Amino acid sequence: MNTIGKYLLGVAALILMTNCGNNNSNSNSGAMSSSKAEKVYVAPGEHDEYYAFFSGGYSGNITVAGLPSGRMLKEIPVFSQFPTSGYGYSEETKPMLNTSFGFVPWGDAHHPDISQTNGELDGRWIFINENNTPRIARISLETFETEEIIELPNSAGNHASSFVTENTEYIVAGTRFAVPNPQRDMPISEMKGQFKGPLSFVSIADNGRMNLEFQLNMPGFNYDLAHPGRNKSHGWFFFTSYNTEEANTLMEVNASQNDKDYIAAVNWKKVVEYVKNGGGKKVAGTYAHNVYDEKTHTATSTMKEGVISINPVEVEGAVFYIPIPKSPHGCDVDPSGEYIIGSGKLSTDLSVYSFEKVLKAIENKDFVADAYGIPVLSYENTIAGVVKQPGLGPLHTEFDGKGNAYTTFFISSEVVKWKLGTWEILDRQPTFYSVGHLMIPGGNSRKPFGKYMVAMNKITKDRYLPTGPELEHSAQLYDISGDKMELLSDFPTHGEPHYAAGIRADLIKEKSKKYYELSENEHPYAAKSESEATVTRNGKEVHISMTMIRSHFSPDNIEGVKVGDKVYLHMTNLEQDFDVPHGFSIIGANTSEILVMPGQTKTIIWEPKREGVWPFYCTDFCSALHQEMQGYIRVSAANSNTPIKYTLDDE
C-alpha cells in the first residue's frame, strides 16, 4: 500500500505540475508587448515554431532554416554534387544527377513547394524545380533527402515550376525560354511562330512517384511563373507569360514593347479528361527519371522516351489568355481561389482578376482576339480590381488568410500590404534590398499560417560584416500578426533563394527519421555485421564491404589491392542510434568523402595510382576514440601477386 500510495501521490503531483506549467506558459504568451528581440529569440535547446525551406538558386540545393530564429538547420543536396555527404559522388547517388544530356553535376533550384491535402500543407514532401536543365525533384520530409528527380523534355528554362495542386495531383513545369519543339537546327531569327512554350504536367502518385503525363504545346511566349487554382478555382492553373512579342535578341528592349502580355488560364481537369479519352499524340522527347530507394539506399536512373503532346487549340474550352499589363512575373491565387494576382513588373499598378468573371467571360464567349488560335479574354471583363500605385516593380504576392495580401516590389525595395476586395493599401515596409519573392508559411495554400513573413532579397550590400565581393543573400523576417508589419530581424541565406516554403514545425518534426533500420537495409553490398565484412576481387574491380561502428572499421587492414584497380568501398554504418554518423575518406580519392548514416550503406570509388600503404579514416568526430578510427590499404604493383587479405585485430 505504501509503495502504491506513493506511486499514486506521484502521479497526482505530476498532473498538478503539468497544469501549473500550462498556466505559466499561457500567461507568458499572453504578455502584450514583447520586444523584437524576444520575438525572434529561441532559447538554447528550444525549437523554432516553423520550418522554412529556402531554394538555393545557383547552389542547386535547399537550405532549411527555423523561424523565427533564422537559424540554418540543414542544406539538402538536390541538383548539385555535395561533398559534405557524398551526394552525387557516391555510387548510390550518382544516378540522381543523370539526365538525357548525361551526368549534370549542377542545377539552378528555384521554387520549393510543399505537398498539400485539401489545399492545406500536409508535410509529406517538398518539390523543387531546376531551371537550367529542366527537372523537378521530390524530397522526403521524413528523411530530408532527395528521393526522386524527373527531367522534362522539350522544355527550356523550367521556371514556372514546381507548383502543387491542392491535393498534390499535379505539379507543373513551364518553359521560360521558348524553343523549337521538337528541337531542330534552324535560324534563330525565324523563331516567330516556330518556337513553342510547352507546359508539362507531372502527376504525383500516393507514394510520391512522379510521372510526366502530358505537355501542352503552347505558343512560343516565355511562361514565367504559375499558380494552381485553390478552393473554387481548383482544377485550373494560371501561368504568366512575357515576350509575347516573340523577340529573340536584346530582349530587355524588344520583349518590353507590347502594352499587354498574357496570363494563360488552363483548365487542367479538362485537359486530363481529353488525354484520358485518347487525345493528344505521342511525340519524341528523351528524359531521365531517377528514383532513390530507401531500402537499398540506392538510386536508379531510367531513360524514358516520348511524351504526349497536346495542341491547346484542340481541347475545347480548356485554354485561354487573359491580357495583363507589361511583362508580368508573379502569378498568385488567394486562399479562396477567387482572385488571381498578376504582377506586371514594368507596370505601376497591380492587376487582380476575378475567377468568377473569367468563367463568365468564357461562358459568354467574350473574346477580344485570339493568339495562335487561343481565345483572348477581355481585360475589362475579367479584372476584379486594380491596386493603384502600390510601388515600383511588383513581383510576388502571398496571403495571410485574414483577407490581406502582401506584394513585393523589387525596384522600390518594399513589401506592401493591401486588402483583397477593397484594393486599399494598408501598410508598407522597406526591405534590404530589392526583394524578390516573399514567403508566409502556407501563404500560397488555402490555409496560411499568417504569423510571419520572410522577404528574400537580391541585394545584400552592407547588411552584415563584409566578406569580400561575394556575399550571401539577405532575408528579413516580419511579424504580420498585427495591423502593421513589424521588421524583426535580418538573416543571411545561402546561394540565391528565389522562393521558400514554410510550414508549422509540428507537422513535420515528430515523424522525422532518426536513423535507418539496419535489419531493413537491402543494399547488395551491405555488411550488416562485422562477420559479413568481405573483400572480393572481380578482375580489376575490388569490392570491399566494410563496417563502421564506434570506434573502428572492420576490416581495418586490407592487402592485395593493386595499382590500376577500381576499388569499390561499400561502407555500412552499424550504429542504431540517433545522430551517430561515420565518415569515410582515403588519400588520393578523386571523388569525395562519404558520410554514412546509422543503418545505411554508401559506396565510394578509389582508384589507387601508386604502390604503398595508404591510410583511410573516419571524417566525422563520432566518439572519444574517433582519432583511432582509421585503417590501411596496402597497394601492390599491378603485376604483383599479393593475395587478398583483410583483418581486424589480426584475426
Next chain:
Amino acid sequence: MKSASIIMIIGSALLLGLFVFPLWSIELEAPQYPSGIGMNIHLDGLQGKEKHDLQNIDGLNHYIGMRKLPKADEMWEFSTFPKVIGGMAILGIIIGLLGLFKSISPKWFLAWLILMCVLGILGMYDFNAWMIDYGTNLDPKAIMKMTDADGNPLSYKPPLFGTKHILNFVAHSYPSIGAYMMGFGMFLTFVAFWMGNKKVKSLKA
C-alpha cells in the same frame, strides 16, 4: 472468511502482472542522451526502452570493458523466475479457493506471504550479485581503465535501488509496474490473512 479468500485470490493473481509488465527499470541519463537510454528488466529477459537501447548500452559499455548484456538464454534466472512467480500465483489462488470452499485456516494465507517474502529476498540478492559481477568483472583489455581516488578499479555496478553517478551518466534504478503490482498483491494477501483471522476470532468469541 468469504471476502478474505477473494482478496487472497486477487492478491496472488496480481503476481501474474509480472508476465506483462517489467519488474525493474534502469534508466541512464547523460547530456548526449537528452531523452535517456535504458532498459526494463522483465521476468524472462531484458528489453530496451527504445528499440535499440540494449545494443547502444553495450556499445557504450565496450569502452570500459563491460560484458554485453545477457540474452534471455544466457542466464538461468530468466527461465526460472517465470516458473517461480507463476507457481506462487497458482499456489496463492488455490489457497484462496480452498479458503472460499473448504474454509481452511487463514494462517495458510500468512504462510504463503512468508514464503513469497523469502523468495523475493532471494531474488533481490541474486539480482544484486549479478549486477556486482556485471559492473566489476571487466575486460582486462578495456579501452578505458578508470580508477577511483585510491587507485582501485572503478565499479560500474548500477544501484539496486536509487540513483547513482557513473562517469558521465546518472543511473536510476527503480521497481517498475510489475513489481508494484506484486507488492500491492502481497499487501492484499496480508489483508486477507488479517481479515480472515479477525473473522475466525469473532466466531470463536
